[in-house]
Amino acid sequence: MAILFSAPQAEFAIIREAWMEQVGKIGEKGVFVGGPEVAEFEKAFAAYSGTEYAVGVGNGTDALFLALKALGIGPGDEVITAANTFIATVNAIYNTGATPVLADCGPDYVLDLEGVQALVTPRTKAVIPVHLYGLMADMPALTAWAAERGIAVVEDSAQAAGAGLNGKPAGSYGVMGCFSFYPDKNLGALGDGGAVVTSSPELAEKLRKLRNHGGEVRYSHEFPAYNSRLDPIQACALKLKLPHMEEWSGRRRQVAEWYDRHLAGIDAVKRPVLALDGSHAYHLYVIRVDREAREPLKKHLQKKGILTAIHYPEPVHLTPAYAHLGRPGQFPVAEQYAGEILSLPMHIAMTEAMVAQIAGEIGKFFE
Numbered sequence: 137m138a139i140l141f142s143a144p145q146a147e148f149a150i151i152r153e154a155w156m157e158q159v160g161k162i163g164e165k166g167v168f169v170g171g172p173e174v175a176e177f178e179k180a181f182a183a184y185s186g187t188e189y190a191v192g193v194g195n196g197t198d199a200l201f202l203a204l205k206a207l208g209i210g211p212g213d214e215v216i217t218a219a220n221t222f223i224a225t226v227n228a229i230y231n232t233g234a235t236p237v238l239a240d241c242g243p244d245y246v247l248d249l250e251g252v253q254a255l256v257t258p259r260t261k262a263v264i265p266v267h268l269y270g271l272m273a274d275m276p277a278l279t280a281w282a283a284e285r286g287i288a289v290v291e292d293s294a295q296a297a298g299a300g301l302n303g304k305p306a307g308s309y310g311v312m313g314c315f316s317f318y319p320d321k322n323l324g325a326l327g328d329g330g331a332v333v334t335s336s337p338e339l340a341e342k343l344r345k346l347r348n349h350g351g352e353v354r355y356s357h358e359f360p361a362y363n364s365r366l367d368p369i370q371a372c373a374l375k376l377k378l379p380h381m382e383e384w385s386g387r388r389r390q391v392a393e394w395y396d397r398h399l400a401g402i403d404a405v406k407r408p409v410l411a412l413d414g415s416h417a418y419h420l421y422v423i424r425v426d427r428e429a430r431e432p433l434k435k436h437l438q439k440k441g442i443l444t445a446i447h448y449p450e451p452v453h454l455t456p457a458y459a460h461l462g463r464p465g466q467f468p469v470a471e472q473y474a475g476e477i478l479s480l481p482m483h484i485a486m487t488e489a490m491v492a493q494i495a496g497e498i499g500k501f502f503e
């Protein structure tokens with residue numbers, strides 16, 4: 137039987153009945169934008185994230201963009217982020233008019249603090265650490281360093297719902313944390329969705345206005361702004377999933393443990409680095425193999441019905457969109473890893489037998 141790469145349908149099956157009932161009520165009321173469902177989810181998600189406020193927005197890219205706008209970031213400013221992130225992080229910076237400045241990643245795939253330090257100029261206004269694959273960057277060190285320099289830290293927590301470091305959830309270290317609820321994320325909606333979390337009442341208020349044409353009340357427009365709102369149908373799904381997150385995150389960690397165990401004897405496979413305190417959210421389980429072996433291995437697994445993916449095939453500066461942000465060879469770790477990484481199936485419906493089958497096929501490939 138085929139092994140899916142991700143399985144949002146398994147999560148949907150769990151909330152289906154309750155969600156359909158709630159959507160029915162929304163339909164009867166006829167309030168399809170705003171409404172109490174969004175505010176209820178925001179309250180629950182802020183608590184989950186260890187922050188005072190959550191502001192629901194249209195998607196994770198907008199969460200990042202609006203967070204930067206809330207800080208007043210724009211033309212003439214620089215924002216540092218990782219060269220090996222999903223393009224959305226850089227699109228969000230670019231679309232404010234600020235200049236994205238890329239830094240290489242460390243061996244654990246997350247932003248390397250020393251690399252960031254070397255890039256600071258008087259124009260640096262913010263750093264966006266990306267908790268890639270669900271592993272948090274070294275936030276205590278980064279936030280302490282940034283605070284001394286008046287640089288804002290905005291967390292790209294799109295892949296890190298369920299992650300924490302030293303007991304503090306992803307999104308609660310920075311001045312704001314930005315989440316994506318894209319359906320296959322650890323906390324996924326049934327379509328697009330996103331949120332910014334913060335403990336600053338001023339930033340929360342600014343965000344609520346930025347997402348809604350510059351005002352919290354209809355037809356009040358205090359400044360030019362945007363339309364990017366989380367809708368109540370998505371908010372219901374997210375609120376129903378939230379109580380499952382502890383169990384689902386535990387399952388992902390269990391799947392990762394099975395992978396670690398079953399892949400341990402295969403020398404050609406480099407397994408992911410463990411979290412500093414064991415709290416990796418394992419949005420993705422990413423291995424590395426020799427550059428020449430990656431595509432043949434991917435094809436071999438596909439032939440056996442095992443679906444894999446690559447996150448991401450090119451670092452940002454090697455895409456046509458952002459070639460001006462770096463030259464080939466400038467970010468050696470990100471460039472090397474882009475050729476070697478392979479994301480294995482990871483979702484809440486996986487069993488140890490599936491992991492053993494995948495590891496068995498990888499072992500056979502390298503025999």
Ligand SMILES: Cc1ncc(COP(=O)(O)O)c(C=O)c1O
Nearest residue numbers: 195196197222224225294316318
């Ligand atoms: C690291 C990262 N940042 C930002 C985003 C953007 O989120 P969205 O797709 O909801 O706009 C994603 C998700 O796709 C992501 O993985």
